[in-house]
Amino acid sequence: EPEVTQTPSHQVTQMGQEVILRCVPISNHLYFYWYRQILGQKVEFLVSFYNNEISEKSEIFDDQFSVERPDGSNFTLKIRSTKLEDSAMYFCASNGGSRETQYFGPGTRLLVL
């Protein structure tokens, strides 16, 4: 069964450093998403991406964040200058249509020191 994959599974970085989280969505999907879950809190929407552009973003998704689909398979989330409060589990998701089920990857746990 096709699945969403994410790398790395864990990442530790120093405050102020740039990080890139990678996702490979399901191959025939067209809509891509990033969510995050701060430890002990709920899963929060960050951004959605369709047709090579952001279709919606949350208040969390400020200028420090960017997304890109650099090729036909990867979908990346970049945090330009990490802060302590960026420590969270980041989930990538994808679906084939905007009203279809979103399939989630296993997540990347980011720890900012």
Next chain:
Amino acid sequence: AQSVTQPDIHITVSEGASLELRCNYSYGATPYLFWYVQSPGQGLQLLLKYFSGDTLVQGIKGFEAEFKRSQSSFNLRKPSVHWSDAAEYFCAVGNGGATNKLIFGTGTLLAVQP
């Protein structure tokens, strides 16, 4: 604004007992409703979803949920819980719009005792 409330943070049930996890939503139009399960160290797995039609929906692993518009609820049920059901359960609502972003509840952590 859309929101999802899961009033139970933590529930413990005995193996073989029935289970009901509560979910209430706030949404102006017809919602798209989902239940996801997260096992430790794992991603989010879809249990079931409601888009339209029959208000009682069946999902994987023997779970079902009932959409009650009058109560703005979408409670998850299972008649007999197995030890492997221990996990965190998230209710979510989608706006069904161009992006269909999901709004999640805070989750309910289920423990199953022998």
